[in-house]
Amino acid sequence: MTSRRFPWRRVPGYAFLTVFALFSVFPLYFMLVSSTNSTREVLGSRLTPGGHFIDNLVALTTQQDLGAAMISSSLIAIGTTVLSLIVCAIAGYGFEIYHSRGKDVVMAILMLAMMIPFAAIMIPLFRIFAQLDMVNSLFAVIIPSIATPLLILLFRQASRSFPYEVIEAARIDGLKELSIFARIYVPTMKSTFAAAAVITFMASWNNFLWPRVILLDNAVQTMPMLIANLTAGYVTDYGVLMLAVLLTSLPTILIFLILQRAFAQGITGAIK
Template sequence: MTRSQLRRLPSYLFLAVSAFLSVFPLYFMAVSATNASRDVLGARLVPGGEFMANLDKLLTQHDVGAALWHSAVIAVGTTVLALVICSIAGYGFEVFHSKGKDRVMALLLLAMMIPFAATMIPLFRMFADFGLVNSSIAVILPFIATPLLVLLFRQAARSFPHEIVEAARLDGLGELNIFFRIFLPTMRSTLAAAAVITFMMSWNNFLWPRVILVNNKYQTIPMLISNLRAGYVTDYGVLMLAVLIASLPTMVIFLVLQRAFAQGITGAIK
């Protein structure tokens, strides 16, 4: 082993340990889904033969399909609406720039410091007055315009050549056409990054759906997982299988869009 390789050895060891610590919880989750509850509590690290039994218990005792459907509707609806609204807002903040808009943006960023728990009760009362309790709309609406995504699109719009906007205006193209036909196609990586962030946050959202979806008939997959631990005895094999099923959509979304996600985040930071 050369001297340069010896100098890099601590870095390799650190990366190997970090990779192991990152992957091990996923491995343990997948393995535990195939074991009985007593084996999970005993920290068994090899696959077992209880996968089909755990799956049968999960599907017969709980409406997993409905929970996945509700989570998918909420996550996809939130993602689509958030991308449209926040991209338009970010575009407007930068293309129609003014000092007043900078102050509004500063207020929006300050609003990120307010914990959601502080606004949850007023939100619940507002949606209750409109008769939207136990509806997907009430879960979606509070998260379709977030300061983080507006800032992400605003930063991305700063790299967009304003000369193209001026030329399109001279050619008689309207602002909406400029936005949808010229601006958005160049923001694919930013859209992918925003989509990953929004989908994962919405899919894993637990607190607000638990508050606004009073009836378990409308429960999402995180609520179902919480209910698995609500009894006197917890079947950890079934619980781990439910967690595995709930994790698969976010894993797939991230793996498919990971390159565009990295490009979008890097572009926004620049």
């Protein structure tokens, strides 16, 4: 038997990755630890858990309506994700599968729309929803985010790897276009749907500017708005603030951990 030599050449690379991983994880660790400490301990950069978690939780639920904020953020994020997957998947599928002279022009217009900052269209959007009497409505937050050029492009790129011969065979067998999309295309593109779901859910959950503009009542505030309210006073309780940030971060972390493998496959498949 031949003894394997220790790969000394890889030690610098592993050391660099270890240090980089520690720097990446440290903010999450500090956020977790700080949620159990008092304001003085947080400002003193204490790096060990404390005994103020319950006190911070009681103060948070007393100062803000935590349950309503979680429900509002969940409804907005889930509703936006589901509707975006349906609309953008159909659009991306149509852009690639159906041939038309004008589709490339429409796609170019969508790509140009990505360059327009949201602040430029925020006032016209607010006036539209105000005329529709949809201020303080969660639908006013969901509707502008349903069809995004990024997701349409993601599904279009992924559809290029979908075998067109399968569609032709399904048409010969008598399947309608909607059945082909739902029964053949969707199951084949599970990884792309997972990647799009992660991107959309995170963006919708962390969205702050538009909900802050259209949701004027604190009864329908989202979690990012709740965090902003905690910093609006003269004195900020950083223990309570860190706890709110931790609770806000947990759903996106869980979604990413659950779908991380499919997310990586969906992104690489779209790039190819």
